[in-house]
Amino acid sequence: MNIQKLFTEDRAVSPVIGVILMVAITVILAAVIGTFVLNLGQGLQQTAPQASFSFDYTDDTNVTITHESGDSIDAAQLNTTGLEVGPVEWEGHNGLTGTVSAGTSAEFNNTVPWSGETVRVVWKSADGSASATLSQSTAPTV
Numbered sequence: 001m002n003i004q005k006l007f008t009e010d011r012a013v014s015p016v017i018g019v020i021l022m023v024a025i026t027v028i029l030a031a032v033i034g035t036f037v038l039n040l041g042q043g044l045q046q047t048a049p050q051a052s053f054s055f056d057y058t059d060d061t062n063v064t065i066t067h068e069s070g071d072s073i074d075a076a077q078l079n080t081t082g083l084e085v086g087p088v089e090w091e092g093h094n095g096l097t098g099t100v101s102a103g104t105s106a107e108f109n110n111t112v113p114w115s116g117e118t119v120r121v122v123w124k125s126a127d128g129s130a131s132a133t134l135s136q137s138t139a140p141t142v
Contacts, residue, residue, distance in 0.1 A: 048132035055137035114139030
């Protein structure tokens with residue numbers, strides 16, 4: 001074995017592997033730091049539920065909103081807007097407590113005739129940092 005030839009050999013795998021590993025580590029660190037800086041991980045637990053609601057206007061001042069299908073939702077996270085009395089929380093409304101699931105209904109009374117008002121079912125996250133309109137309906141014009 002010629003030791004002189006062994007030390008002059010310039011073919012190697014380790015520099016290529018080293019560069020690849022350094023690039024991979026840099027990309028992973030950039031992704032982790034970017035996630036923390038941009039606060040992307042925060043919203044993962046705050047996604048709005050998917051649910052369908054129906055609106056039944058029984059007369060010119062009453063509407064019954066029924067959860068038709070989709071995710072079950074904590075009643076404390078739902079409110080209804082578009083009423084003259086302002087947003088109405090679902091929790092405790094008409095004795096409603098706990099979870100709103102398919103088939104659950106709530107009746108809301110407006111103080112004046114609807115006259116084309118837009119009624120919305122709005123979800124808000126438990127910590128109040130996010131909200132979303134789950135369903136909306138335009139009331140008939142009186």
